[in-house]
Amino acid sequence: AQRVTQPEKLLSVFKGAPVELKCNYSYSGSPELFWYVQYSRQRLQLLLRHISRESIKGFTADLNKGETSFHLKKPFAQEEDSAMYYCALSGRNQGGKLIFGQGTELSVKP
Amino acid sequence: GAVVSQHPSWVICKSGTSVKIECRSLDFQATTMFWYRQFPKQSLMLMATSNEGSKATYEQGVEKDKFLINHASLTLSTLTVTSAHPEDSSFYICSARARQGLGTEAFFGQGTRLTVV
Numbered sequence: 001a002q003r004v005t006q007p008e009k010l011l012s013v014f015k016g017a018p019v020e021l022k023c024n025y026s027y028s029g030s031p032e033l034f035w036y037v038q039y040s041r042q043r044l045q046l047l048l049r050h051i052s053r054e055s056i057k058g059f060t061a062d063l064n065k066g067e068t069s070f071h072l073k074k075p076f077a078q079e080e081d082s083a084m085y086y087c088a089l090s091g092r093n094q095g096g097k098l099i100f101g102q103g104t105e106l107s108v109k110p
Numbered sequence: 111g112a113v114v115s116q117h118p119s120w121v122i123c124k125s126g127t128s129v130k131i132e133c134r135s136l137d138f139q140a141t142t143m144f145w146y147r148q149f150p151k152q153s154l155m156l157m158a159t160s161n162e163g164s165k166a167t168y169e170q171g172v173e174k175d176k177f178l179i180n181h182a183s184l185t186l187s188t189l190t191v192t193s194a195h196p197e198d199s200s201f202y203i204c205s206a207r208a209r210q211g212l213g214t215e216a217f218f219g220q221g222t223r224l225t226v227v
Binding site: 045100 | 144207
């Protein structure tokens, strides 16, 4: 079964602290993994995807096939990073439909 | 980036009536549009995949006669909630993938909050 699990509903850190939002997945095949972010009162937007291997707004995520994980990391959190973060999975031949995790609310305190 | 617009942003309707939600890709042609439902503090649940000119593919457990999806053009898909009941109250979100260019990214609408009273 396809599944994306984000174990933390809420993650609260202080500004400047490192952040790691966990994501584990279950998929029989080679999925494409994404992180989406939703700032307050805004629409969902793509943060990064595993195939591009880029760093966006200081965030990185590495796909670990052995652990079936795709954790999102940032070394120094900023207050403007406070948002809902969703990990999502798409199968290679599924026409682009996304399976989302439950989401993690990141709160960065001053 | 590409823009996807939903209309209306919010709607209140009486129980038993039908409500139509539009999803438009404003500056690109969308081969495929997706409809999601989101309950408060919960994840997005995929309801159906809509391809232009063909019938929508519904996820397991989603009533196709209850949630009618039409994708008549490359820039417009509609979701009609028929005979709405209070339990249909939710946040409905659409996303669209481009016909060409723009990679495989899906762009999301701002969502429509439906309240059935």
